[in-house]
Amino acid sequence: MIRLKINGVDEEITATTIAQLLAARGIDPGARFLAVAVNGEVVRRATWDETAINAGDAVEIVRPLQGG
């Protein structure tokens, strides 16, 4: 269990990689148009399986939405 920030909210989660973090939150890592950044850097989808997450990380998970 590690403490980190997901989309601005403090969370405790059991995961060691981006892919595990998404799965733990019920998000299909295969879902199209998802994008992830950790500590201000985009993490390419191809590396989600091996990119480690650590306590204190700030994770952003986004997708496109209506906009002007």
Added chain:
Amino acid sequence: MSNDPFVIAGTALKSRLFIGTAGYPNQQVMLDSLEASGAELVTMSIRRISLDTYSGSLVDLLGDRCRLLPNTSGCVTARDAILTAELARESLATDWVKLELIGDRETLYPDVEQLVHAADELVRKGFVVLPYCNDDPVTCQKLADVGCAAVMPLGSLIGSGRGIANPAAIELICTRSSVPVVLDAGIGTASDAALAMELGCDAVLVNTAISKAHDPIAMAAAMKAGVEAGRLARLAGRIPKRTMAEPSSPQLGLVGT
């Protein structure tokens, strides 16, 4: 108009009307409005997912029918805007970004200092940057100088529907600009879009005026016609304005003289 190509960053676009996807009564009306507008370039935002209710995406619905232009709406720092652009590139596999950097929540006026800085950075990172900016020729020049692919000066405040507050400034920007000019923000109705094109703009971006119209689909068609009429009029060349009347009928052979 096939003999009047419109190109941004080497990409030929079929329509000079760009539309936003926000604020429609429902998704079907949005899709039908998009169809009626004939727009090819369509804006979207990038937002954090809800950790509770993530299901599908608007992008699936838009499918292959248009080219997506993600924006950085709501960003107030260059850092957040740059990260949002990078996330958009990852999400949508496009280098294009509508760069918005908001300096004031109430008016949504751009923060010019941060805007130019972020634009410079994004161009260096390989983005095709279309910045939403003030109707100020100096700002537009600075944005073109750092490598923006177009400039998008505001007609009036975002969502205000007040049309083009300073037509002389927009005309001046169009005269001087080395990159395409897209009138962004403030359009209220089709005549505003036509005026933008008559002033020399290369394209117009409309969202609220369509999505919040009584009949969005009809307004989308009206905007399409307005943009086309304005472009034709611009190419045709308007007559000069005169102070006094100039009779249009022949002055010889008047009856009774």
